[in-house]
Amino acid sequence: MAKAKRHTPRKTKAKRGVNYARVQEIARELPGVEDSTSYGTPALKVRGTLLARLKEDGETLVLKTTFTDRELLLGAAPDVFYLTDHYLKYPWILVRLPQIDESFLRELMAEAWQLSAPASLVKEREKG
Numbered sequence: 001m002a003k004a005k006r007h008t009p010r011k012t013k014a015k016r017g018v019n020y021a022r023v024q025e026i027a028r029e030l031p032g033v034e035d036s037t038s039y040g041t042p043a044l045k046v047r048g049t050l051l052a053r054l055k056e057d058g059e060t061l062v063l064k065t066t067f068t069d070r071e072l073l074l075g076a077a078p079d080v081f082y083l084t085d086h087y088l089k090y091p092w093i094l095v096r097l098p099q100i101d102e103s104f105l106r107e108l109m110a111e112a113w114q115l116s117a118p119a120s121l122v123k124e125r126e127k128g
Contacts, residue, residue: 017098020054030113051116061095064112
């Protein structure tokens with residue numbers, strides 16, 4: 001299980017905004033991640049378990065998280081993160097790709113991977 005973290009998007013001079021191709025590149029750096037589909041949209045899975053998917057608008061990423069982290073993210077950066085009623089009861093957050101800092105997305109993807117990956121794969125990665 002992922003540890004609760006501060007989850008405050010840092011104010012940096014880094015370029016904001018990524019496209020889905022960049023999301024795929026970031027995700028593929030993590031062990032076991034593969035391209036797939038979910039609900040008819042491009043998705044990323046780790047050993048068959050959904051990690052993230054692109055929403056139908058082509059600019060929103062549905063990303064695995066915890067309920068605690070989701071609340072922190074929504075409060076810290078409502079211009080980047082949001083929810084729809086559909087996701088209220090599920091541990092997912094919606095990310096506006098044109099608004100997110102790439103380095104912060106990288107952190108969130110790693111945490112989503114840890115939540116989605118099999119325990120054996122997480123342990124393998126932690127060993128280095």
